[in-house]
Amino acid sequence: MDAPRRVLIGISGGIAAYKICSVISSLAKAGLAVRVVLTQQGQAFIPPLTVATLARHPAYTDENFWQATQGRPLHIELGEWAELLVIAPLSANTLGKLAHGLADNLLTNTVLASTCPVLLAPAMNTDMWQQQAVQRNWHQLLQDPRYHSIDPGSGVLACDRIGTGRMAEPEDILTHIHSLLHSGGRRDLVGKHLLISTGSTREFLDPVRFIGNPASGKMGMALAQAALHRGATVTLVHGPMEESLKARLGGIQTVSITTAEEMHRAMLTNLPQADWIVMAAAVADVKPATQAATKLAKADLPQSLPLAQVPDIVADLSQKRSPHQRLIGFAAQTGDIIPPALDKLQRKGLDAIVANPIDVAGSGFGGDRNQAVLLTQAGDKLPIPPCTKLEMAHQIWDALLKAGF
Incomplete structure (x- = not known):
């Protein structure tokens, strides 16, 4: 041992x-x-x-x-x-x-x-x-x-x-x-500005009902903390988070958002000063086509819910970034996580992607631990075995630095 x-x-x-x-x-x-x-x-x-x-x-x-x-x-x-x-x-x-x-x-x-x-x-x-x-x-x-x-x-x-x-x-x-x-006390991210998204987005049907997901923001928070401890300047764009988690973001510039459109604006606003952009957020793919201004009575809820598309944040970041900027995505998957992650890596024009299973005990949404496979455009493949999300964040930064990002 x-x-x-x-x-x-x-x-x-x-x-x-x-x-x-x-x-x-x-x-x-x-x-x-x-x-x-x-x-x-x-x-x-x-x-x-x-x-x-x-x-x-x-x-x-x-x-x-x-x-x-x-x-x-x-x-x-x-x-x-x-x-x-x-x-x-x-x-x-x-x-x-x-x-x-x-x-x-x-x-x-x-x-x-x-x-x-x-x-x-x-x-x-x-x-x-x-x-x-x-x-x-x-x-x-x-x-x-x-x-x-x-x-x-x-x-x-x-x-x-x-x-x-x-x-x-x-x-x-x-x-x-x-x-x-x-x-070991290395400050190997000094001089880099990291723009990280985390958590979920909420797409409201009315003031009390929304389409969302269970993402807590813990993975992006761990990425931000690990980067800060290694000397980076960090901007964290986060969806709704528990107050106890927000209180642990000292030293990190934060932007709080609720919807995918708000995250889209915040990421593009903060894009110019970033060296690495990390999309760890679980962003909604669709939203209700209409949003009621007051709470709908149960009897007034639609039997079928018309949906509208939300902005494709990763695709826009990929198109609008400068040549020196590196874009890293996340892919939360069930089953065989590698093929859909590789497809997203190529289709979205990412430099790297972190594929993590959400159907395996002890990893994924809400917990303090995770596991993943890091894939790069250059063909690197790094399995990250089960560990704390902070440890996983450090392993991601280690691998990206080793890959010359």
């Missing part, structure tokens, strides 16, 4: 430390090897016993600083052991130390003794976060390519201040962790 991936979590002082407990627990339950280092201030909020229990491994504090492991200092052992280092919450104090290369405790010494990517999730009072010195330290630190960030969010803070300073939510931290474990 493959050795488990190795994540070192650093906890500095802040009430947001409670949020990292669910991250530690989720990683350990998923089979990853997790180690935790607490600063003295971090221990004031979370006891070492708590994180040790969640990580299934003793926690480290400054009391262990000079503890020798097989004759070597602990911070050296931990720094060499980690594949990824996560500091959450990142306090203003620890941020200042990292920005200036200072090391006066176990955590900061371990950072300097490591070479792996470091993910930072700041958390502090709004006025502290907005101080010029703190912002200067933050931007200075992020000039180092080792450091990756999840900016703090806005809301009501524990100090009752309303503003920016909330640590990122555990789900977003976990997503970024898995992205960095896959990419």
